[in-house]
Amino acid sequence: MERAYEKYNAEDFLQDSFFLQWMKGEEQAAEFWTHWLKNHPEKRAEVEKARTLFAGLTFEEPEIPQSTREELWGKIATQTVDKGGRYRLHKRSRWMQIAGYAAMIVLLITAAVYFWPNTQMEYETRMAEIEEYKLPDRSKVVMNSNSFLSYHQTDSFRNISFKGEGFFNVKEGKAFRVESNTGIVTVLGTSFNIYDRQDKYEVICVSGKVKVAIKGNGEFILTKGEYVRQSSSGEVEPNDDSPDTLTLDAELAWRNGEFFYKDTRLESVLNEVERQFDVDIHLKEDLKDISGAFYFKNDELDEAMQNILWPLRLTYTRENGDIYIKK
Amino acid sequence: MKEIRDQNLWHQLQNGNALAFRQLYDKHINALMGYGYKFTDNKQVIEDCCQELFIKIWEKRRELPYMDKPAKYLYSAFRNNLVKTLQRTENRYVAGVREELFELTPAADRNIIDSESAEIRKSQLQKAISSLPARQKEALYLKYQKGMEYDEICEIMEISYQSVRNLVSRALTKLRGLIGVGLAFILKIIPHL
Numbered sequence: 001m002e003r004a005y006e007k008y009n010a011e012d013f014l015q016d017s018f019f020l021q022w023m024k025g026e027e028q029a030a031e032f033w034t035h036w037l038k039n040h041p042e043k044r045a046e047v048e049k050a051r052t053l054f055a056g057l058t059f060e061e062p063e064i065p066q067s068t069r070e071e072l073w074g075k076i077a078t079q080t081v082d083k084g085g086r087y088r089l090h091k092r093s094r095w096m097q098i099a100g101y102a103a104m105i106v107l108l109i110t111a112a113v114y115f116w117p118n119t120q121m122e123y124e125t126r127m128a129e130i131e132e133y134k135l136p137d138r139s140k141v142v143m144n145s146n147s148f149l150s151y152h153q154t155d156s157f158r159n160i161s162f163k164g165e166g167f168f169n170v171k172e173g174k175a176f177r178v179e180s181n182t183g184i185v186t187v188l189g190t191s192f193n194i195y196d197r198q199d200k201y202e203v204i205c206v207s208g209k210v211k212v213a214i215k216g217n218g219e220f221i222l223t224k225g226e227y228v229r230q231s232s233s234g235e236v237e238p239n240d241d242s243p244d245t246l247t248l249d250a251e252l253a254w255r256n257g258e259f260f261y262k263d264t265r266l267e268s269v270l271n272e273v274e275r276q277f278d279v280d281i282h283l284k285e286d287l288k289d290i291s292g293a294f295y296f297k298n299d300e301l302d303e304a305m306q307n308i309l310w311p312l313r314l315t316y317t318r319e320n321g322d323i324y325i326k327k
Numbered sequence: 328m329k330e331i332r333d334q335n336l337w338h339q340l341q342n343g344n345a346l347a348f349r350q351l352y353d354k355h356i357n358a359l360m361g362y363g364y365k366f367t368d369n370k371q372v373i374e375d376c377c378q379e380l381f382i383k384i385w386e387k388r389r390e391l392p393y394m395d396k397p398a399k400y401l402y403s404a405f406r407n408n409l410v411k412t413l414q415r416t417e418n419r420y421v422a423g424v425r426e427e428l429f430e431l432t433p434a435a436d437r438n439i440i441d442s443e444s445a446e447i448r449k450s451q452l453q454k455a456i457s458s459l460p461a462r463q464k465e466a467l468y469l470k471y472q473k474g475m476e477y478d479e480i481c482e483i484m485e486i487s488y489q490s491v492r493n494l495v496s497r498a499l500t501k502l503r504g505l506i507g508v509g510l511a512f513i514l515k516i517i518p519h520l
Contacts, residue, residue: 011496011499011503014471014499020474024474053502053503056433057467057472058433058434058471060433060434061357062361064356064360069356069357072356073356076352076382080382080386081348250338258395262342263342293339295335295339307332
């Protein structure tokens with residue numbers, strides 16, 4: 001943290017973001033600067049000037065009357081949200097649910113067969129962990145919580161077994177394969193995101209070209225921004241030649257602890273919350289199939305829950321560390 | 328009740344949630360209008376620009392990109408529209424050169440109980456600040472009043488990163504010079520370190 005602060009004058013201090021944190025009253029910054037000033041008494045005058053200037057840099061803001069805001073909102077609303085076309089929640093049909101359970105059982109059996117005797121290198125992220133690992137060929141992988149990666153040391157390093165969610169940035173070279181429960185991704189040098197959990201299998205191509213073979217469902221070639229997804233009921237998307245491109249920034253935001261969902265089941269989102277915060281969430285049957293758009297960040301549980309449940313107007317309680325979702 | 332984050336409001340809005348749209352409006356309308364009043368006193372123009380902004384957001388919600396800082400977009404789109412409108416409607420040209428306006432009034436200092444010295448101080452500061460060029464004032468406003476980072480300010484003002492830094496540092500140097508001379512005496516009443 002110690003920079004060339006001894007040489008700073010008042011203007012320099014005022015352009016330093018850490019100094020401004022102190023001015024805004026942040027505790028950590030205050031602690032540092034009080035201590036620093038004790039060691040640099042010769043800078044007191046300059047710092048005093050900066051503080052004085054900072055205090056002078058607050059300006060008057062007009063009062064906007066409530067009536068003005070309401071009136072203006074009225075004008076906006078009549079031309080937007082009140083024109084028709086309302087936000088609606090989707091419900092899944094019953095048979096889709098049953099198909100989902102069936103697929104889950106199949107996946108569980110596959111998972112049981114999956115474990116090999118241990119002559120391999122392993123990386124694992126636990127609940128509430130997101131980690132970046134470097135592979136021997138200098139390819140990189142960012143692994144989301146509760147994910148597992150392994151490769152045989154004797155094999156080429158570029159044959160990976162994988163579970164969970166990961167973002168791969170692959171160094172160019174010979175074929176790089178990532179095999180998970182549901183499919184196999186093959187690339188030469190590129191970056192992609194893979195998600196293989198109970199609720200879906202999804203591969204997003206972030207750069208270059210990716211080949212995805214979904215077990216029992218054919219092969220797909222993806223280029224930048226394209227994805228292939230298989231739901232727990234076995235439906236594959238896109239199912240025609242017009243692959244939807246995704247908003248990559250939003251899809252990859254999980255690496256910074258931010259999660260965006262579109263048209264996703266509440267249950268899937270809450271499963272991710274369980275992984276991110278290492279917490280148990282109880283959701284009643286009749287709420288499991290609600291789906292919609294969701295967002296949360298993995299730094300504070302209460303805030304995350306609030307952000308997820310807010311659009312559905314649901315609430316929750318915490319009992320013995322567990323979370324119960326309520327209407 | 329925890330706050331619903333801007334990113335979430337934006338994300339919900341993009342997915343057609345009217346409630347999120349309303350909440351985004353409520354959260355930012357005061358600040359946007361306040362920003363507008365620094366450019367002009369014309370209430371009608373400010374309200375029209377806000378109205379256009381929010382209608383556009385709703386209409387284009389599917390095409391607009393994902394945003395980690397929706398507020399930055401609100402400020403920049405609003406400013407862009409406002410400045411254009413003002414150029415069109417008010418004749419802001421003096422001898423062929425565009426005259427820029429950005430008016431700032433220093434807030435009264437609550438730390439000073441003596442109203443007379445508060446008045447002197449305010450008028451001194453007022454004088455110093457109003458002598459700065461409009462763009463320097465705007466940069467100071469966004470940086471210190473709004474607490475924005477340089478990279479946000481440069482997108483809002485549509486100038487380079489280095490230009491923003493220059494604007495801020497020139498303005499500070501000038502104000503500091505004033506403090507060095509007459510103001511230091513009046514401003515002494517700041518709480519002690």
